[in-house]
Amino acid sequence: MRIDQKHILTTASLTLVKDLKQGKERGNLLLLKNIPHQTYLTVDKSQWRVLQQFKEPTLVAEVVPNLILNRNCPPLRSFYELILKAIKARILLDGEETKGGVKAVDWKWKMGGDFARFLGIGLLLFGIFSPLITGNNIELPQQPWEVLVGFGLISLSLSFGYVLAASVIRGLDCEVYRPRIQWKSPVPHFCVDIEDSHMGGKACELGVALMRMAPMFFIFGLCSIYNPSLDYVMLLGLFLVTQPFFESPALGFFSALFREVRLSTSHDFLFVQNRLLWAVINSKVKFVEKKYLFIYALYTIAWLGVVCALNLHTFQINGPLLLSTFYHSGQLKIVSLVLLSIVCTLILASAFLGFWILLKNIYRYFQSLIVKHKQPFKDFDVQNISRQTIIDELSTSTLFEDCRPETLVKIADSVTVFEVQKRTFIIQEGAADDTFYHILSGKVEVVKELPSGRYDKIAVLENGDSFGEIALLKQVPRTRSVRVVKKSVLLSLSREKFETIILPSLGAEKIQEVLQKRAFLTRIPLCRNWHPQALQRFASLSSLNTYSNNDLIVNAGHSNQFFHIVFEGGNSGQIENR
Numbered sequence: 001m002r003i004d005q006k007h008i009l010t011t012a013s014l015t016l017v018k019d020l021k022q023g024k025e026r027g028n029l030l031l032l033k034n035i036p037h038q039t040y041l042t043v044d045k046s047q048w049r050v051l052q053q054f055k056e057p058t059l060v061a062e063v064v065p066n067l068i069l070n071r072n073c074p075p076l077r078s079f080y081e082l083i084l085k086a087i088k089a090r091i092l093l094d095g096e097e098t099k100g101g102v103k104a105v106d107w108k109w110k111m112g113g114d115f116a117r118f119l120g121i122g123l124l125l126f127g128i129f130s131p132l133i134t135g136n137n138i139e140l141p142q143q144p145w146e147v148l149v150g151f152g153l154i155s156l157s158l159s160f161g162y163v164l165a166a167s168v169i170r171g172l173d174c175e176v177y178r179p180r181i182q183w184k185s186p187v188p189h190f191c192v193d194i195e196d197s198h199m200g201g202k203a204c205e206l207g208v209a210l211m212r213m214a215p216m217f218f219i220f221g222l223c224s225i226y227n228p229s230l231d232y233v234m235l236l237g238l239f240l241v242t243q244p245f246f247e248s249p250a251l252g253f254f255s256a257l258f259r260e261v262r263l264s265t266s267h268d269f270l271f272v273q274n275r276l277l278w279a280v281i282n283s284k285v286k287f288v289e290k291k292y293l294f295i296y297a298l299y300t301i302a303w304l305g306v307v308c309a310l311n312l313h314t315f316q317i318n319g320p321l322l323l324s325t326f327y328h329s330g331q332l333k334i335v336s337l338v339l340l341s342i343v344c345t346l347i348l349a350s351a352f353l354g355f356w357i358l359l360k361n362i363y364r365y366f367q368s369l370i371v372k373h374k375q376p377f378k379d380f381d382v383q384n385i386s387r388q389t390i391i392d393e394l395s396t397s398t399l400f401e402d403c404r405p406e407t408l409v410k411i412a413d414s415v416t417v418f419e420v421q422k423r424t425f426i427i428q429e430g431a432a433d434d435t436f437y438h439i440l441s442g443k444v445e446v447v448k449e450l451p452s453g454r455y456d457k458i459a460v461l462e463n464g465d466s467f468g469e470i471a472l473l474k475q476v477p478r479t480r481s482v483r484v485v486k487k488s489v490l491l492s493l494s495r496e497k498f499e500t501i502i503l504p505s506l507g508a509e510k511i512q513e514v515l516q517k518r519a520f521l522t523r524i525p526l527c528r529n530w531h532p533q534a535l536q537r538f539a540s541l542s543s544l545n546t547y548s549n550n551d552l553i554v555n556a557g558h559s560n561q562f563f564h565i566v567f568e569g570g571n572s573g574q575i576e577n578r
Contacts, residue, residue, distance in 0.1 A: 003270065008087055009080055010534035012094045013057040020091065024201030029261050031198055034090040036101035038177060040198065041089040042264045046072060047082050054092055084270040104175035105192070111167040111211075113203040120210025127217025127238070131224040131231070138231045138314045150233025151187060153223070157215040157237060159190035161249070164211035166192045172200035172207070187240070205256035212249035213241045232314055239307060244300045254299060259292045380441055380489045382419045387412045390491065393440055397464040399506070399514045407505045414501060415491040420484045427468060427482040434495035436502070438466045442488025447481050448568075455481065458568060459523060469515050472498050473508050513539045520567055 008014070023031035030048055032041045043051065049072055053063045060083055067073035074082070086092040131138065141147050166176045177193035197208045216237050223230040242250040380389075390412040394400040400408065415438070420426060427433060429449055443462050447455040458480065461467055471478050472495055493502070502511070517539035521527040527535060544567060547553060554560050 003084055003087055005084060005270075006534070008084065008094060009060050011059070011537070013059055014054050014083070014087070014092045014094060015057045016051060016054045017091055017093055017097060019097070021199070023199035024204075026201065026261050029263070031261075032089075032091050033196075033199060036097070037090050038102040038104075038175075038193075038196070039089040039091070040195070041086055041091045042261060043082070044263060046074065047263075047265070050074065050079065050082060051086060051091065078265055081265045081269060085264045088270065089264070102177055104177055105166075105179055107166050107170045107176040109163070109167040110171035111164065111207070112171050113168065113200070113207045116164075116168045116171070116207035116211055117203075120207065120214045123214035123218040123221075124210070127219075127221040130221035134225055136224055136228045136231075138235060138310065139228045140232050140314065141229055143229075146229050147233060150230045150236075153219050153230065153234060154216070154237035154240070155187050155189045157219050158187060158212075158241075160215040161212040161241075162189070162191045162194075164214065165194055165197075165208040168204060168207040168211055169194060169197050169200065172197075172204040174200045174204060187237075202256050206253065209249045209253035209256060212252070216241050235310065235314075242303060244296065244303055250299075254295060255292075258295050260289055382417055382489060385417050385440075385489075390415065390417070390440075393464070394438070397438070397466070398518065399438075399466050399511070403505055407501065410501050411493070411497075414497040415493050417489065417491055420488050420490060422484050422487055425481060425483045426490070427478050427480070429478055429481040431478045433468070433471065433478055435468055436466065436472055436493045436495075436498045437468045437482075438491040438493075439463055440489040440491060442484065442490075443486040444482050444488060445485050447483060449481060455483075459519070460485070461519075465519065466515055469511055473511065512544070516544065516567075517542055524565070526565070 017034050019035040021033045021035050023033065028044050030043055030045065032043060033039070050063070050067065053066060064073065073079065083092065087094065141150065169176050174196040177196065179190070179192045182189055182191045194208055197204045220231070220234040220238055223234050241248055244251055391408045394408050394411060400411070426437065426444065439461060441463055443460060444467070445457050446459040446461065446467065447457050450456055467482055470476070518535050521535050521538060527538065553564060
């Protein structure tokens with residue numbers, strides 16, 4: 001799901017979804033669910049209070065003052081991350097809720113959480129102690145049909161485990177989704193989507209994990225008693241459901257017991273400023289779960305030890321004798337070198353991966369510094385520019401994008417196309433020039449001549465920008481000079497055509513808003529990344545005021561209802577009481 005961050009954070013009217021469900025509380029945390037679309041968002045109670053500000057369609061900018069007054073405003077980075085994550089999870093909507101979504105299954109069977117835990121633990125113990133009670137050794141299959149039957153039992157155990165897990169989910173008032181046959185698996189089996197178990201809290205997650213493992217242990221125990229020749233194949237099934245390396249039931253069990261629930265805003269960042277390298281590293285360090293990692297490491301070592309011991313016992317291999325033979329034959333040195341090479345390769349691969357992540361984040365940072373609306377250079381042949389080309393270019397510019405087609409045709413028929421080389425002055429400050437200009441390609445800069453004779457750069461204009469309107473609107477000489485930074489192709493329009501075509505169509509106020517206010521706003525850090533609609537609204541609400549030296553703008557001790565941005569010039573930095 002692609003999110004227009006500028007639009008969402010500046011101009012979008014957001015609404016809290018109506019079909020919303022809250023999961024079981026986990027301390028200070030809540031799990032929110034968009035019911036029709038089966039999307040989830042983990043928040044704390046303070047974040048939930050923030051989201052409740054959007055019960056009615058509301059702009060993000062309208063929520064911030066209320067949060068500040070109520071002393072409930074989180075840091076802006078976290079606030080913006082919450083809004084974007086809520087949009088992605090469809091907890092907040094930009095407009096009406098879309099139809100469709102995911103339909104839950106009308107699952108008939110239900111099982112309580114307490115009964116599921118009791119039954120699951122009982123079946124696991126039965127599977128573990130059955131071989132010990134009977135005293136039967138684990139046997140290898142002797143016939144091909146025994147292998148086939150064993151894999152069939154593994155498939156049946158996995159399928160029945162999902163059936164029991166789905167019953168636990170429904171028993172705790174959660175939903176079951178997407179029943180299907182999982183063909184892309186070493187052992188094809190029936191499965192369902194169990195993600196909704198998180199809505200039922202820890203009890204539901206534990207019950208689901210135990211039920212997914214229980215059938216495999218139970219059938220293994222039965223095979224140990226009645227048909228030991230199937231034991232080894234079923235043992236492979238036990239290794240499958242207890243392995244710690246993928247999303248296994250055992251991993252789900254330990255996660256439910258020991259792993260802390262993480263806020264959705266603490267990882268996989270969406271807000272651009274949170275995706276910078278230092279923010280990513282800080283989040284990784286801050287949310288390291290030492291307890292869970294320690295238990296996971298112990299379980300992994302124990303699992304590997306059990307797998308090795310059972311296989312050595314099944315194949316009747318004497319481990320110490322094997323190591324002694326390797327040692328005296330010199331093969332142990334070769335094995336050690338191979339293992340050392342593997343370890344070194346893993347270390348180098350990890351270092352390379354870390355370096356690649358570092359470079360990727362550095363690239364993303366510098367990419368974020370580039371103005372995204374900046375247009376690429378277009379190479380026009382001045383002698384062969386057609387009227388349609390001019391119309392197309394004008395229609396994509398900010399000033400003329402709302403003009404009627406007939407107006408664009410009149411402008412295209414009235415302009416003169418010419419090329420200007422680098423360092424050439426197009427306009428000189430103080431000159432009496434009656435021409436309006438539009439940039440087809442290239443780059444120019446607006447400069448002010450200082451008393452020392454040096455030029456001070458005020459603004460840079462590029463493809464699609466226009467200039468020269470002030471002298472025509474105010475009937476004054478040129479207020480600033482304009483010189484070419486990079487070879488440019490320009491359109492020029494006389495005062496007569498400007499007043500008879502452009503001015504009646506757009507109006508002086510619209511021209512001033514776009515060419516002076518809005519163009520200025522796009523160049524300052526405060527507004528550079530705003531959505532175009534927000535820039536247009538800001539420009540229409542603001543006004544240009546001129547102050548002379550020693551004019552008082554803000555009076556200390558008096559109320560001030562205006563927000564000021566220096567458009568041009570400077571201030572003395574002094575505040576006086578008057």
